[in-house]
Amino acid sequence: MLAINQIYCLDYREFLSNIDEASIDLAIIDPPYNLKVAEWDIFNSFDDFLDFTYDWIDRLLPKLKETGSLYIFNTPFNSAYILQYLVKKGLFFRNWITWDKRDGFAASKKKYNNAQETILFFTKSNIYTFHADDIRIPYDSQERIKHAMQKGILKNGKRWFPNPNGKLCTDVWHISSERHKQKQNGKTIKMPHATPKPLEMIQRIIKASSNEGDLILDCFSGLGTTAIASYLLKRNFICGDKNLEYVEYAKESLQKTIKLCQTNLEIIS
């Protein structure tokens, strides 16, 4: 087994072959989508892309614990294939999460513009971790909620009081993409990676579907968002990506995060 809390520069085949079976609590997988956004996202045909996708799924599934959870990012179209494949493999479907990226892939006038991605949430069995209360989100109408906090709202004959931590998280996530966040005067800025995921989104997944000390795997880790989020939330991680440039960047970001947390701790104590 590879050592944990490390980011490896490895192709997913080699990376996964060195992970123990049934050792992973949560897998967060943000693979190539076949959109040609970078050299690593180009496939000869859709069939080639599906072969690649089914191959990493087949290699990954045995690594998940019986109580493990799996999140997979992709386009809605590709996710339809992935969903069917996972159901056939006996996994348990939990959610089709729509990520409203507050951004678009393209400016098409021949169809509606794509502004969403899909995150599939599956579990390996019916026994799994899910902390709905740890990922509550603020209510939309703060004024109405302020009032309801004091007096409650009459619902089916019962008085309902809002939860001070907000409402339960739905399967539609409104989170700006990194590309959108970085825009200056509406212009896209070149980033060190074509598609890094927002830290707060990965943190939401980790908070919901793992416990402190759990082991989280990401075999397409890019700039190391999963590693950083895991560290911040006191989870263990094991990450890999085949591109050295990204792995070096990810390791540096992780070191900076660790240093910052340690400095903050010293200031507090």
Ligand SMILES: C[S@@+](CC[C@H](N)C(=O)[O-])C[C@H]1O[C@@H](n2cnc3c(N)ncnc32)[C@H](O)[C@@H]1O
């Ligand atoms: C969608 S990006 C992941 C971005 C990441 N979630 C982040 O937040 O930065 C997909 C990653 O898969 C990596 N990749 C592509 N083919 C791979 C392979 N065969 N083995 C390992 N990594 C691969 C790419 O280098 C790329 O960084």
